[in-house]
Amino acid sequence: AGKTKSAYVCNECGASYGQWQGQCGDCGQWNTLSEIVLSAAAGAKQVRTGYAGAAESHITALKEVSDENQTRLHTGLNELDRVLGGGLVEGSVVLIGGDPGIGKSTLLLQAMAAMAASQKALYISGEESLGQVAGRAKRLGLALDHLQALAETSVEKILAHCQQAKPRILVADSIQTLWSEQLTAAPGSVSQVRECAARLVRYAKETGTSVFLVGHVTKEGGIAGPRVLEHMVDAVLYFEGESGSRFRILRAFKNRFGAVNELGVFAMADKGLKEVANPSAIFLSGHSQSAPGSVVLVTREGTRPLLVEVQALVDQSPLGNPRRVTLGLEQNRLAMLLAVMHRHGGIGVSDQDVFVNVVGGIRVQETAADLPTLLAVLSSLKDRPLAEKTVAFGEVGLSGEIRPVPNGEERLKEAAMHGFKRAIVPKANAPKRGQFGDLEVIAVERLMDALQAAF
Numbered sequence: 001a002g003k004t005k006s007a008y009v010c011n012e013c014g015a016s017y018g019q020w021q022g023q024c025g026d027c028g029q030w031n032t033l034s035e036i037v038l039s040a041a042a043g044a045k046q047v048r049t050g051y052a053g054a055a056e057s058h059i060t061a062l063k064e065v066s067d068e069n070q071t072r073l074h075t076g077l078n079e080l081d082r083v084l085g086g087g088l089v090e091g092s093v094v095l096i097g098g099d100p101g102i103g104k105s106t107l108l109l110q111a112m113a114a115m116a117a118s119q120k121a122l123y124i125s126g127e128e129s130l131g132q133v134a135g136r137a138k139r140l141g142l143a144l145d146h147l148q149a150l151a152e153t154s155v156e157k158i159l160a161h162c163q164q165a166k167p168r169i170l171v172a173d174s175i176q177t178l179w180s181e182q183l184t185a186a187p188g189s190v191s192q193v194r195e196c197a198a199r200l201v202r203y204a205k206e207t208g209t210s211v212f213l214v215g216h217v218t219k220e221g222g223i224a225g226p227r228v229l230e231h232m233v234d235a236v237l238y239f240e241g242e243s244g245s246r247f248r249i250l251r252a253f254k255n256r257f258g259a260v261n262e263l264g265v266f267a268m269a270d271k272g273l274k275e276v277a278n279p280s281a282i283f284l285s286g287h288s289q290s291a292p293g294s295v296v297l298v299t300r301e302g303t304r305p306l307l308v309e310v311q312a313l314v315d316q317s318p319l320g321n322p323r324r325v326t327l328g329l330e331q332n333r334l335a336m337l338l339a340v341m342h343r344h345g346g347i348g349v350s351d352q353d354v355f356v357n358v359v360g361g362i363r364v365q366e367t368a369a370d371l372p373t374l375l376a377v378l379s380s381l382k383d384r385p386l387a388e389k390t391v392a393f394g395e396v397g398l399s400g401e402i403r404p405v406p407n408g409e410e411r412l413k414e415a416a417m418h419g420f421k422r423a424i425v426p427k428a429n430a431p432k433r434g435q436f437g438d439l440e441v442i443a444v445e446r447l448m449d450a451l452q453a454a455f
């Protein structure tokens with residue numbers, strides 16, 4: 001037998017180290033490293049599964065390769081299709097991650113029931129008994145005529161069943177419950193989770209089967225989270241929601257077949273997940289009068305515009321080093337914006353704590369949030385609300401210029417559609433007439449102009 005080697009892998013983020021250490025250098029979590037054994041012979045010993053259709057490889061001139069016309073399958077849920085990039089790609093492996101109880105099983109059961117009408121679909125449950133799965137499906141009123149199910153956790157047995165039954169779509173719920181006979185590690189450990197996922201990925205690629213893997217986000221030590229699989233799969237979707245809220249957001253974190261940051265929005269009802277086709281309304285905080293520190297911005301997540309509210313609280317700091325805290329925005333970006341406001345707007349907050357929150361648990365990752373964020377900060381500082389029914393968007397540059405953002409017209413349209421009356425936007429994004437339907441458009445070039453226009 002060859003010498004065995006070990007690696008230490010973080011359960012939280014999947015980073016790998018040659019030596020054990022108390023804190024993961026990548027994600028900063030403590031006590032999350034666990035040992036996995038890499039036997040020297042492992043590479044050679046890899047099981048040759050040898051499915052039919054695993055053809056010989058050969059080198060080809062790329063220009064002679066015909067464009068793969070990806071077959072996409074409608075999942076029965078438009079919001080899920082959107083996040084996948086326009087439906088489920090044949091032979092792709094999609095990881096759905098999220099907190100326990102958020103609705104991953106419900107989402108996939110609904111999608112599988114719809115897809116089973118046209119494709120052979122198999123739902124593998126490692127967590128719930130088939131009785132529980134069937135009970136839920138009946139309660140949801142799903143058509144179950146064609147959906148097959150299997151309660152099994154051994155990946156070898158699962159693959160044997162699949163070779164017999166030849167499903168076209170497969171759900172493994174959850175990947176953390178599966179285990180391979182070839183490893184001695186416990187189910188849920190990094191090595192088991194990776195090995196089982198690798199086996200299912202190989203099966204998907206060799207047979208053209210589409211595979212959904214469910215991965216719980218875990219806080220427990222010793223159970224690997226979905227992040228350790230991100231590099232192995234074609235798409236990673238996270239299912240999120242604020243506790244106490246019935247709204248759920250499905251977010252593409254990685255997608256080889258579509259745009260990342262695409263959002264799908266659902267509401268959890270007593271008959272399962274309902275799609276929310278017009279989500280702008282739910283991310284506004286709901287009070288109709290504008291409050292100090294609150295500004296509505298038009299962001300663009302994936303391929304559609306979305307109205308969201310950014311709130312700021314600026315308060316006298318007791319600390320020598322005041323706090324800059326953000327939820328849903330990047331903290332360094334806030335620090336940069338505050339510096340620009342000081343240098344080019346003449347407004348300093350060096351003795352104030354600044355807290356910024358994006359309502360609804362949304363994460364805004366584009367620079368269009370710059371201007372609204374500063375307006376919210378200033379509104380809180382002055383304790384004065386913006387005029388009612390005002391929206392804003394725009395990037396703020398380091399020299400205090402307001403830079404345009406992509407798809408300005410589409411954003412203005414979304415604001416007009418939801419009854420907004422005024423928009424403060426970069427000059428290059430504004431229509432020449434200063435008006436967009438009923439929306440008065442205030443074009444600004446410098447931060448100073450924007451701050452004056454707003455108050």
Ligand code: TYD
Nearest residue numbers: 100101102103104105106268269270271272
């Ligand atoms: P589930 O899909 O089991 O979550 P996960 O697979 O991510 O762990 O969803 C469980 C929660 O959803 C549960 O707390 C109850 C709620 N729920 C509803 O509100 N309505 C429904 O119709 C269903 C099926 C679940």
Ligand code: MG
Nearest residue numbers: 104105127173
């Ligand atoms: Mg579940």
